[in-house]
Amino acid sequence: MRREDRGMRPRPPTRVIPPTRALLKTRVNPRALVPTRVILLTAALVSAACILPAFARGRDDNRPASAAPSLSVLAPQSAYPGDCAVVILEYGDGRSSSEATGETRVEAALRDETGATRARAAAFALDGSRREAAILALPPGMTPGNYRLIVASVSADGTVILSDTPCAVEAREFVSETVRLDAANTAIKKDASAERMAQIEELNGILFRQDAGAVRFAGPYAAPLQSSRRTSQYGERRTYAYSNGSAERTTHLGIDFGIPTGSPVYAAGDGRVVLAKSRVTTGWTVVIEHFPGVYSLYYHLDSLSCGAGETVRTGTLIGKSGSTGLSTGPHLHWEFRVNGEAVSPDWFVGRVLF
Numbered sequence: 249m250r251r252e253d254r255g256m257r258p259r260p261p262t263r264v265i266p267p268t269r270a271l272l273k274t275r276v277n278p279r280a281l282v283p284t285r286v287i288l289l290t291a292a293l294v295s296a297a298c299i300l301p302a303f304a305r306g307r308d309d310n311r312p313a314s315a316a317p318s319l320s321v322l323a324p325q326s327a328y329p330g331d332c333a334v335v336i337l338e339y340g341d342g343r344s345s346s347e348a349t350g351e352t353r354v355e356a357a358l359r360d361e362t363g364a365t366r367a368r369a370a371a372f373a374l375d376g377s378r379r380e381a382a383i384l385a386l387p388p389g390m391t392p393g394n395y396r397l398i399v400a401s402v403s404a405d406g407t408v409i410l411s412d413t414p415c416a417v418e419a420r421e422f423v424s425e426t427v428r429l430d431a432a433n434t435a436i437k438k439d440a441s442a443e444r445m446a447q448i449e450e451l452n453g454i455l456f457r458q459d460a461g462a463v464r465f466a467g468p469y470a471a472p473l474q475s476s477r478r479t480s481q482y483g484e485r486r487t488y489a490y491s492n493g494s495a496e497r498t499t500h501l502g503i504d505f506g507i508p509t510g511s512p513v514y515a516a517g518d519g520r521v522v523l524a525k526s527r528v529t530t531g532w533t534v535v536i537e538h539f540p541g542v543y544s545l546y547y548h549l550d551s552l553s554c555g556a557g558e559t560v561r562t563g564t565l566i567g568k569s570g571s572t573g574l575s576t577g578p579h580l581h582w583e584f585r586v587n588g589e590a591v592s593p594d595w596f597v598g599r600v601l602f
């Protein structure tokens with residue numbers, strides 16, 4: 249995947265209403281996750297009704313105020329650039345999440361010390377609508393430091409903070425490499441044909457799509473092959489040296505496994521194949537949707553064993569490795585995207601998301 253394949257993530261405007269302290273009661277868990285119990289007390293709900301119209305306006309108008317919804321928010325205390333931060337919301341009072349939020353949208357965001365949002369994700373419902381989850385993708389170039397993880401209910405008339413907790417983004421080193429491209433690969437990289445542009449647009453259209461109904465596979469995820477021979481790592485700062493003497497700096501967005509052409513490649517998790525075709529840059533390509541906004545990608549295959557629309561399981565043979573597209577030798581490029589952002593595939597291996 250090339251850098252130009254990445255589009256701009258839509259950033260809906262939000263208005264933030266500062267949290268009412270009486271509504272937030274936090275206890276710290278010594279483990280990595282910090283559960284934040286947000287209890288909307290009766291008195292607080294009444295007094296805050298003017299700023300929390302979404303909560304005060306439940307579907308059941310006859311519901312007594314004493315049965316106001318309670319909500320647990322699980323959010324990580326720290327994360328690394330290139331990894332994900334999973335936020336889980338659990339509604340514990342018998343109401344579904346959509347009722348509790350007055351049919352508003354719930355978002356999680358990481359804000360730096362200037363208040364700027366550096367990562368953002370919309371929540372989607374798990375197991376019916378009692379729990380919701382948001383998967384924040386931290387870009388590999390994210391600056392380490394002190395951030396705040398904000399979970400907010402976004403309604404048409406403003407944004408209400410549900411929880412606001414510290415989250416440290418740790419330092420992470422990425423190596424550098426130079427990849428020399430011959431004339432044929434340089435031509436692929438410089439290809440500005442309508443065909444290639446349409447393919448980039450098509451793939452971005454898939455990767456930035458968050459289909460709330462695509463709750464398919466929580467894990468554990470698996471590596472797509474048995475080889476451990478890696479020729480490039482995720483997040484490497486890569487310099488392309490072109491055959492005409494020019495150069496371009498970019499970031500390698502997946503893992504390259506150096507394996508012989510014809511090696512079997514398996515699905516990393518249950519999901520639905522949403523793209524299976526030949527592309528100019530990535531050769532024979534498979535993209536699998538695992539969760540709303542969560543996709544695994546497989547590039548430079550020699551042949552495919554699956555088609556778009558098919559359902560696959562972890563370990564399903566999806567193709568054979570090769571060297572098609574922009575490639576300097578037989579290898580598999582394996583990538584994960586979350587809401588359009590490329591994140592470390594290693595973060596997913598062996599992991600159960602929820």
Ligand SMILES: [Zn+2]
Nearest residue numbers: 502503504581
């Ligand atoms: Zn690669």
